[in-house]
Amino acid sequence: MIDSVLSVSKDAINTCLTVEESNLFVQDGYLSESGVIEHIAQSAAAMAGYGTYACGHEPRLGYIGEIKKCRFFSLPQVGQTVCTELNVLGEAAGVTLLSAVSRTEGMEVAECQMKIFLEQQPL
Numbered sequence: 087m088i089d090s091v092l093s094v095s096k097d098a099i100n101t102c103l104t105v106e107e108s109n110l111f112v113q114d115g116y117l118s119e120s121g122v123i124e125h126i127a128q129s130a131a132a133m134a135g136y137g138t139y140a141c142g143h144e145p146r147l148g149y150i151g152e153i154k155k156c157r158f159f160s161l162p163q164v165g166q167t168v169c170t171e172l173n174v175l176g177e178a179a180g181v182t183l184l185s186a187v188s189r190t191e192g193m194e195v196a197e198c199q200m201k202i203f204l205e206q207q208p209l
Contacts, residue, residue, distance in 0.1 A: 087121075087128040089167075096140070097174040099133040101125075104167045116161040117168065122196045123153065126186045129170050130202050134182075147205045151181060156198035162190045180204060 092100040103125050105112065111121025127150055135145045162168040168190050175183040182202050188195045 087125045088132060091132060094133060094136045096137050099129055099172050101129040101132060102167050102169040105162045105164050107164050112164060115164050119158055122188055125168060126170055129172050130184055130200060133172060134204055149203045151201040151203050154199050158196045159194050162195055166190045168195055
């Protein structure tokens with residue numbers, strides 16, 4: 087659910103996805119709300135994977151703990167590209183709080199906050 091990573095760091099990532107008719111989350115020519123959330127979640131996974139890889143560790147399993155303050159303004163159409171910017175708001179006790187904003191053609195599509203949990207590294 088990610089075609090490209092535009093930029094990535096320990097605390098942020100920018101990703102894009104071009105919506106194709108064959109996408110499982112496309113309904114009636116539009117990427118569904120669930121599809122936008124899955125794109126955001128996959129972006130979070132890519133950021134977490136980058137963070138562990140940059141530290142020389144193996145990727146860890148991650149889980150979505152919570153999605154909140156989720157608002158949809160429109161849905162991307164088939165053929166459009168949705169780009170998402172994720173930023174870390176805070177981390178504590180293995181939980182990372184992220185903010186996400188998704189845009190298509192410069193117009194905001196959705197925004198939300200997401201908590202993710204990563205399994206601890208084996209000792």
